[in-house]
Amino acid sequence: MLIMSGAKTLAKNPDYTHERPVPNLSARIENCMRPKASPLMYQSWEQLLFLHWEVPSSSVSGLLPPGLRVDLFEGKAWIGIVPFFMKNVRPRFLPPLPGLSNFIELNVRTYVLDELGVPGVWFFSLDANQPLACTLGRNLFKLAYCDAEIQASHDDWIDVRARRRGHSGSAHYRYQIDGPPSISKPGTLEFFLLERYVLFCFCQKKGLLKRGRVHHAPYHYHRANLENYSTIPLIWNGQQKILEDPHHVCASRGVAVSIFGLECIKNQIRMN
Numbered sequence: 001m002l003i004m005s006g007a008k009t010l011a012k013n014p015d016y017t018h019e020r021p022v023p024n025l026s027a028r029i030e031n032c033m034r035p036k037a038s039p040l041m042y043q044s045w046e047q048l049l050f051l052h053w054e055v056p057s058s059s060v061s062g063l064l065p066p067g068l069r070v071d072l073f074e075g076k077a078w079i080g081i082v083p084f085f086m087k088n089v090r091p092r093f094l095p096p097l098p099g100l101s102n103f104i105e106l107n108v109r110t111y112v113l114d115e116l117g118v119p120g121v122w123f124f125s126l127d128a129n130q131p132l133a134c135t136l137g138r139n140l141f142k143l144a145y146c147d148a149e150i151q152a153s154h155d156d157w158i159d160v161r162a163r164r165r166g167h168s169g170s171a172h173y174r175y176q177i178d179g180p181p182s183i184s185k186p187g188t189l190e191f192f193l194l195e196r197y198v199l200f201c202f203c204q205k206k207g208l209l210k211r212g213r214v215h216h217a218p219y220h221y222h223r224a225n226l227e228n229y230s231t232i233p234l235i236w237n238g239q240q241k242i243l244e245d246p247h248h249v250c251a252s253r254g255v256a257v258s259i260f261g262l263e264c265i266k267n268q269i270r271m272n
Contacts, residue, residue, distance in 0.1 A: 020069070021117030029186050031119055032197050034215040039258035041091055046254035047158050048084035049175045050221070051229055051246040052193055055079050059240070060110050064122060065202035067209040067265070071111040071119050073192045079242070080109045080193065081233060083160045083173045084254075085152070089133065103130035104150040106162050106171065108233050111192070112200060114211065114265060120198030124237050127164055141262065142201035142210065146236070157227070164236045171230035177251040181220035189248065194219045201262065210262040216255035224251035 023031070057070045057077040064070070070077045083106045088096045096102070108124040127148035128134050137145035150162040156176060163170040184190035199212045226249050231242045 020115070022113065023117050023119055025186055027117070028119060028191075028195075032195055032218075034258070035213045035260050037260055039092055039215075040261050041089065041259040042257065043089040043259065044087040044254055044256050045216075046085040046087050047154060047177070048082060048252045048254065049158070049160075049173060049224060049226075050193065050248075050250050050252070051081045051226075052248040053079050053242050053244065054247045055242075063124065063239070064110075064112060065200075065209060066207070067115055067202075068112045068122060068200055069115075071113045071192075073111075073189060078111055078193060079234075080107075081229075081231065082107050082109065083162070086128070086130075086133070087254075100130065100132055103128050103133055104152050104160065104162075106148070106150065106160070106233060108237060108239075111196065114200065114209070116265075118198055118211065119196070120200050120211065121196045122200050124239065125233060127162055127233065127236075129162075141212065142203050143199075162233075164233075167236045169232045169235065171232045172228050173230065174226075174228040175251060176225040176227075177222045177253060178225050179223040181222055181253075183218050183220060190221060190250065193248065194221060194250075194252075208264050211265045212262045213260040214257055215260070216257045219252045219255060221250045221252045224249045 054076045057072060060077045061070050086105050087102050089101045090096045106127040109121050112122045113119055123143055126137065126143055126145045128145060129148055129150035131147055134145040134147050137143045147165045148162050150160065152160045158175055160173045161170060184194055195218060197214055199214065201210050203210065229246065235241050
């Protein structure tokens, strides 16, 4: 059993440079602010497990679309696997719909910057056990949603088992959220990994990079007792399987989330 939570500190990043801007700490904090626009959707993310591995940036950079580059913490890239429960997913003007608004998701992600230095998340995959949610996620948000069979139970321990349709092997996660909550401090590894309020997506047909904002209260994260985990979702994506134990593990009971519309950023990219 692993009982883990990290506490590394982010070295101060330089101010924006002329050619490839990198956000300093003030810019990262500002990026957490709520957008002024009205949200398109509301949802809750609950019982999240965050598993992270430190990897060479070269293992990630070649997998990113044009316009994105690896965001680094102390010179290293990070890959995360995050199983959690999506609850009360709904458009702004509609109530949650029985049978459609609650499902389980398992995503594989890394952390990136666009060419203007905006930090965010790039999702390699998002497995979910709600086919309509997968279809909408692929078509409306251009995200790599995959249809999966996922079963879960939770009381004191949370148990999630996932199998992507059309792929072999299953992923099993068993974890317990434990200990007092903490809120990440700007500059720490937890802030770098958890406090992400921008997602990027790429429309392959049109060659367009888009940026979407989300907003929620800062995560209250806890130590996680980890009894079982899997990196098989990396294999499903055609990525190299990681054989090491996670380098950072934590969990959160959840946040209420506002989802905002996508904006095309192709014309905003500064060309070198």
